[in-house]
Amino acid sequence: MKIGFWGSGNMARVLGGAWSVAGHQVVFGSRSAEKSRDVAAEIGFTATGGTNDEVAESCEVIVSTVRAVPSSLLTTTSALAGKVIIDLNNRDFPREYQPEEFLNSLAEATQKDVPAARVVKALNNQAMEVFNSDAVALREAGVQAFMAGDDHEAKQVTAKLLNDIGLKPVDFGPLSNAWLLELQADILRTYMFATGNALVTPGFIEAPRAEPRFGERRKGTY
Numbered sequence: 001m002k003i004g005f006w007g008s009g010n011m012a013r014v015l016g017g018a019w020s021v022a023g024h025q026v027v028f029g030s031r032s033a034e035k036s037r038d039v040a041a042e043i044g045f046t047a048t049g050g051t052n053d054e055v056a057e058s059c060e061v062i063v064s065t066v067r068a069v070p071s072s073l074l075t076t077t078s079a080l081a082g083k084v085i086i087d088l089n090n091r092d093f094p095r096e097y098q099p100e101e102f103l104n105s106l107a108e109a110t111q112k113d114v115p116a117a118r119v120v121k122a123l124n125n126q127a128m129e130v131f132n133s134d135a136v137a138l139r140e141a142g143v144q145a146f147m148a149g150d151d152h153e154a155k156q157v158t159a160k161l162l163n164d165i166g167l168k169p170v171d172f173g174p175l176s177n178a179w180l181l182e183l184q185a186d187i188l189r190t191y192m193f194a195t196g197n198a199l200v201t202p203g204f205i206e207a208p209r210a211e212p213r214f215g216e217r218r219k220g221t222y
């Protein structure tokens, strides 16, 4: 398949490399055709470089690695009708990200209500059906349980209790991160409602460790 990229940065480079290895024809696009040609030369295989317009014209599938809408990158979007565009962009996400609408997590409300207690957010991301399995089965399946809290000892107590019922605790940092675990539940529940599958649980699956195949991370973002 002929796969094009808008932007020739980190993600374009590594995915372009990976799809080249998989036998696809890759075209890197950029504001600077010289830059995209350099990236194509770095990747090798049959990869080529050009402008973002050329990618829009010539590719069947286009991966947008630019946090901007196509019309701001291209002279015309007319070639895009019917084309598949994969958008892998994420919003800017500063470490201290605290969006107003989610700021008041239920866990923090409890902590605020009872300041002398030690609140830990946990177990909000497992449907009750998960516990139809016993600890041995859950442990074997590697089911994880995220937790957030400010008190180290309280988290240790919680971790032990999670472990006792077969869940592998994942420390997700301070209680100010609880809103993210509550958001995670929204994602899970949306999936559950759509599929009827209540056995899905969140977890971090680590990719295997390996040397960079297509160059190190350069200035860029996650």
Ligand SMILES: NC(=O)c1ccc[n+]([C@@H]2O[C@H](COP(=O)([O-])OP(=O)(O)OC[C@H]3O[C@@H](n4cnc5c(N)ncnc54)[C@H](OP(=O)(O)O)[C@@H]3O)[C@@H](O)[C@H]2O)c1
Pocket (backbone or CB within 6 Å): 006, 007, 008, 009, 010, 011, 012, 029, 030, 031, 032, 035, 036, 065, 066, 067, 068, 073, 088, 089, 090, 091, 218, 219, 220, 221, 222
């Ligand atoms: N890096 C990761 O691990 C990762 C993982 C998942 C998702 N993402 C998302 O993927 C996107 C790209 O990340 P990245 O790490 O590849 O960043 P990057 O290396 O900075 O590449 C982004 C490319 O976008 C283009 N660009 C930037 N500003 C532009 C503008 N104003 N107009 C037109 N083009 C512009 C640049 O391409 P040219 O200079 O070639 O035009 C740049 O190389 C982001 O939305 C990020 O959140 C990143």
